[in-house]
Amino acid sequence: MSGGAPEGDRQRRERIAENLRAVRERVATACEKAGRSAQDVTIIAVTKTYPASDVRILAGLGVTDVGENRDQEAAPKAAATADLPLTRHFIGQLQTNKAKSVARYADMVHSVDRERLAAALGARARIEGRELCCLVQVNLDPDSAAGVIGPRGGADPRDVPGLADRIAGEEGLVLGGVMAVAPLGGDPAEAFARLRAVAEDIRARYPQARVVSAGMSGDMEAAIENGATHLRVGTALLGDRGPNVG
Template identity: 70%
Template sequence: MSQTDPERVEQVRANLLDARSRIEAACTAAGRSPEEVSLIAVTKTHPASDVRILASLGVTDVGENRDQEAAPKAEATADLDLTWHFVGQLQSNKARSVARYADYVHSVDRAKLARALGKSAAEAGRELTCLVQVDLDEESRPGIIGPRGGVAPSDTLELADRIEEQDALSIGGVMAVAPLGGDPSAAFARLYEVACRLRDRYPRATVISAGMSGDLEAAVERGATHLRIGTALLGAR
């Protein structure tokens, strides 16, 4: 293992303190407890050494967007007690690889992918928690997956049922990305409504994965339980 760069450790430590301060301030403004909100460090394009630094600072929820980067990174840090979140768009042919290391898949947006993940997780002897990715674009239509991934809000419950049909999968909640150029607060308010309907059917599906470095305050205001933070922690990619 290469020697950790002390300067990088201090840089990440300072960024983490700033991010946590933002989250705490957002929670105070929303009348929520910071204990209700989990930070997922998205380490896309950053090395496994950064994952180790984050773990040393107490961050053990790690997110990745691409399997070809995530799989070797998860292997390289297998000695750490990490929870891996796959948060990017996922092709069904990558399901077998992702099912070997991911604990959560945030980006399930079609029944075919749910079946592929369920089959692969069962073969690997693992259980995965899956989130339905919801398309928050106001132009989203039932039966159509948005360009950035995600089902129309009205399709969420049906897809959750397809996830629950898989013995090795469980429905954990919802995930979304705020539409480009839109009002993130309004978008996340729509997501919260979807999350409430899902939770009525599946009470354990409590996760609302929403908000990134640029819009975490709006996400916290609208009930997010998990924030996917990359740039604010590790710098520009």
């Protein structure tokens, strides 16, 4: 067959388009139920483990925000799709020694959970001449202890104000708001309600910090009900690829 995309590429685009329509419908329904506008919720397509060709398909379908969990995959994929007008989100747990790389391509880092990481990102952002939006990742595990980062990352809620102050005061960084992952096995609505309280406290001190990054493929409705502005959606858009991805 001559002309046009190969059949496999065409089928992949159609599948992703169908999934995207379904996700947007879920968001619209949840927003209507919560008395919110769907325009106030950003869908971040989490493309972890999927190729740059999927990023291009998503961009062609009108997706403007993409997210990655690991720098070793995110950096080359960002380079391969640098021509696309995308906002790039780093959403995974981040080691301090990876801050140099992430600060080169990410527009928003969702997973700042300690002051040392904020300092490293700020230092690199200044070198790169960039302004990097950062979110405080909040540990919603009810059994977490102050100063302890759980298996899914995050600062204890009691430590969030101090970390927010550090980000806000770090040249090269902008405090954007908060992010969290619902604890495994728990009630996401209850967890996101606690995140909402933390977010409101931060917003009272820093009015520009309006981002609430919460909700993935399985719990986006609970997140929207509790004020999420950004959803991190992977599986519902691109297919199943194992637990805890999105």
